[in-house]
Amino acid sequence: MLNFMCDYTRGCHPQILENLTTTNFEQSVGYGLDPHSKRACKLILDKCGLKDGQVYFLVGGTQTNDTVIDGLLSKVEGVICASSGHISVHEAGAIESSGHKLLTLPSYEGKLKACDLSQYLKDFFNDETSEHMVQPGMVYISQPTEFGTLYSKSELTEIYKICKDYHLPLYVDGARLGYALGASANDVSLEDLASLCDVFYIGGTKVGALFGEAVVVKDPKMLPKFFTLIKQHGALLAKGRILGIQFETLFTDDLYFKIGKIAVSLALQIRKAFESKGFRCYVNSPTNQQFFVLPNEVLDALQKEVLFELWGPRGEKESAVRLVTDWATSQEDVDKLIAILEKL
């Protein structure tokens, strides 16, 4: 059965398995201090154009968000995010369990608006009772967002300027960053991103790795004793090199970028096919997640041959659905899907 459920249904890019196999009997120190991790770190910093940055490899997205946010905030500070942010909805309260409040602002197809952020901060510091409230301590956004949408370079620049004005670190969740970088509609390069925020992570789990997220920190002093914090969060992999080898592979010969590019182009083929059939997009996503509104009978027919996600509750007459491509989606898969669609 065709499966467009999500971007983590399969193992990993074969090159990663091959490199894990080749290096399997090397002996090295643990905890990310091995040569592969160091090389991966250097490859990433070079691509980011960061000379004095630091890279930390963690295992998964929720873990990464929780650890980074806990490192950036003091006890009385919270994190500003869109109400649809992954940390707000689908991380089982990890951030609050580390003691921090989420300060949610309206979400526009997953995006935070600079004007909302600016107004919130102005109001907060004008409020005479603000000392009785959680202090804004940082800003969290995701690129692409949970709805597949993208911040443009000018939007990101505007948000970062506000952050700087208020001395708030800007952190970007890049769980699917490869699919942003590979989108033709994207104008924020990896180097741009590195210069337009303080900390971000390059998602591996959803972009071809078995697992793994690479946290990039522009100024390592922002996260003092971060190694120990990673350990405290249970996020330090003993055989750290397994993360190193994966990112070494992804950042050799631009594999990470190629993966993103192909997956997005296949996603856009899917979009075109749905639109040709007269189904409208639920969200205007230029990346590997595509959302459509389907009449329920179409949905039911499609589900007999294809796995995909119902997005939100089933409606009375029509419902929103999500189809996702990833590093392993083939042209053949997409052709089959389109053929099925044609027949409906």
Place this chain on the structure above:
Amino acid sequence: MLNFMCDYTRGCHPQILENLTTTNFEQSVGYGLDPHSKRACKLILDKCGLKDGQVYFLVGGTQTNDTVIDGLLSKVEGVICASSGHISVHEAGAIESSGHKLLTLPSYEGKLKACDLSQYLKDFFNDETSEHMVQPGMVYISQPTEFGTLYSKSELTEIYKICKDYHLPLYVDGARLGYALGASANDVSLEDLASLCDVFYIGGTKVGALFGEAVVVKDPKMLPKFFTLIKQHGALLAKGRILGIQFETLFTDDLYFKIGKIAVSLALQIRKAFESKGFRCYVNSPTNQQFFVLPNEVLDALQKEVLFELWGPRGEKESAVRLVTDWATSQEDVDKLIAILEKL
């Protein structure tokens, strides 16, 4: 200068000071195990019509909310509340700092609507990803609310029914409970309240005590090892009898109820005076907090002779303000205020 700023500008009801003085040289055990605390506990349970309940005396409201909520929730559970709830806005993230997410629903002049609660719970348990989310673990409401409004008996009954259906404890923040009980518009007696929720607290700080809140638990098994949790939260007063003596006083000769009644009747005189002058209410509050919308020139004139709170940001032409009466407000104070108002 006249002061209608809030309900904690003065010390305490003179009878409390007198009783503290009379008992000052008695020697007793600490931590609320003394005879005065025991007697206060019995007086309260009797008034609540609770035979098998338990009462715990804590010092302040934020502390009480944080300790009770922490006692009622497991690690993966959050507390449902109106977005305007005191725990959500003005407790500096105390609840999150204990690890719990607030699950906020819309606020209607401070109140949670049963239909919103019901819909939220239905949606949550229908959502296939709900295991990745913070679980609803209890419901928090306040009576009166932060806007002075009241739940009616039928509204409370409806909310409690939903809570029971979903096995969620209902907790009522009664920081100003005396001013609900003393309102002629109120149809929820203390005994009603005790039967229509699982845990609530009777606020002392704002209703005539120096400080102190009495947590009433219908079934003590709901809060196992609660004494130790109170201690852990830094909320266990060494000289616990000072809380006991205060509540003993407040619940002798219905002092608590009388305080509420007088303050509310004075508040309604104020309301009538403002309305007579043509100023509209910002919120329709039947209790000791009154909110008005005033033209800015009126506001400025009034502020020269009276202290009160600007409620939210100053508007361009008119602004919302709050005036509060309390246990110590005199008819004379109110007459003076009305006289000032007349002259404007």
Place this chain on the structure above:
Amino acid sequence: MLNFMCDYTRGCHPQILENLTTTNFEQSVGYGLDPHSKRACKLILDKCGLKDGQVYFLVGGTQTNDTVIDGLLSKVEGVICASSGHISVHEAGAIESSGHKLLTLPSYEGKLKACDLSQYLKDFFNDETSEHMVQPGMVYISQPTEFGTLYSKSELTEIYKICKDYHLPLYVDGARLGYALGASANDVSLEDLASLCDVFYIGGTKVGALFGEAVVVKDPKMLPKFFTLIKQHGALLAKGRILGIQFETLFTDDLYFKIGKIAVSLALQIRKAFESKGFRCYVNSPTNQQFFVLPNEVLDALQKEVLFELWGPRGEKESAVRLVTDWATSQEDVDKLIAILEKL
């Protein structure tokens, strides 16, 4: 019945009740921003010889320790203390519940030894796995200790020097500080203490107040946004002036010092009487807590006429006991106790 159980069996010094009564109908702002709190703050800083310090008034000891320690430590840091420290034994895990590990060192009658501290720190920073461990973040001691013993000025100087060498704040728990300052064996004045640590608190609860602890911070920048942290810990008293008035009273006409002096001199009379009868001290305490080893038959006889605490488990033949004097102990009480002792 005579009661030497502890130093919080009665209300408060009568002068405090009198001042609370006199000021009862003044109206003032809340949260410690009132004139009484400000004056108390100034009185205390003057006595401490601190020009640029800050004073915060909190309600109780566990709460104070938890809030200050949480303010001084980052997430990966722990607090070094003697294994007998109050924070380690009798605070129900408040510090851990805020996320911080206690790094316990041996206790010598309640005291931490400079050489142990120094060795621990040397070992820690020599350990190649120290990045996998909780980082030492501050040092906690108490003056007097939980066993009534005192640090001498030279001991304190030595400990503080080590702290400074390792950039660790030194925090002194002064729950019973008045009884240290009032001891003839003490050579650490309040001004000395203020210069030989970074943060300490002046205990009110056990030294004549109804409740209340005054946190003195030498350099307020060490505890940024501390007001909000106090609120988050549920430790901000709405009617903050009640704390202000109490400390204003205690620091007027040296009341705090007089209370300590009298209580300690009475305690030493008790000690002399026990020693005259041939009973040895369990701990050599020069302050208001006295510990004796009594044959069980003496203990039983004494308990018929006097309340005091059994210190630890009852032994087979003899047991340790504690008798405590406080601000309210009278010469008459002590005379009666000695008379009873004589008759045994």
Place this chain on the structure above:
Amino acid sequence: MLNFMCDYTRGCHPQILENLTTTNFEQSVGYGLDPHSKRACKLILDKCGLKDGQVYFLVGGTQTNDTVIDGLLSKVEGVICASSGHISVHEAGAIESSGHKLLTLPSYEGKLKACDLSQYLKDFFNDETSEHMVQPGMVYISQPTEFGTLYSKSELTEIYKICKDYHLPLYVDGARLGYALGASANDVSLEDLASLCDVFYIGGTKVGALFGEAVVVKDPKMLPKFFTLIKQHGALLAKGRILGIQFETLFTDDLYFKIGKIAVSLALQIRKAFESKGFRCYVNSPTNQQFFVLPNEVLDALQKEVLFELWGPRGEKESAVRLVTDWATSQEDVDKLIAILEKL
């Protein structure tokens, strides 16, 4: 260079890589709900003789300890462990960061003694101030311990009996469980272990997996909503099947047991060689970790050709060292080491 540093210097057992490769393009649901994870779960429960148990797969040891302990304890409860326990020393305060105190008892070569446990619990519940203390909520031991030592079946039985008497769950950290099960000195089978505790984990990271720990719960009701707690701790692997496939491999054809057996037999060869040369054991370990006391000149000579760990600080004349074998250690490696040793 020969490397006996630790048991996580290499990748994983080749069969695991092979199985990851074979299954790489299968598509399956995430989060451990896939067929491989289900089969691995069944294989493990069968080996444990647990019909109604449940298995959860997590990524690493600290994470597993933190999540399980957080699931078993209430807010006011702590975990009893030996002072040398991994959770106490080398987990960067993860347990405290989740709010729980460690209640440490003496360690005897890594082991907790039943009599100490029993005495501690008796004293605790006899102490009149115990309500002011962290409540004992569970017991943590490791098999083998951090010093390679083993609990015998009778020791474990005795400890578990005490736990049951006090209604405390017993949790066993099996980070190196394979090397206990493979030791000839061991009399606790996997089935025994499953019946003599409530929760334990089967360590994969150090016993041939790339990473991964399998938590076995006898009665799933002991860890309600554990899936959500795992997510909250950032411990839920998106591609959960990667854990499933690894444990499926380890529990097929008794691979896990064979790995343990070979590694331990090689470790005992090393031990015999050191003892033959007249070097005494620092700890009497019957498992894959071997500890010796070496004269410093021997240590220095050996370090020129072999990597191993200095155990604790270097002594003046002699020092303790640790050598570790693992799933990948070959007879050839050990022969070389012995040859080097002979020449010294």
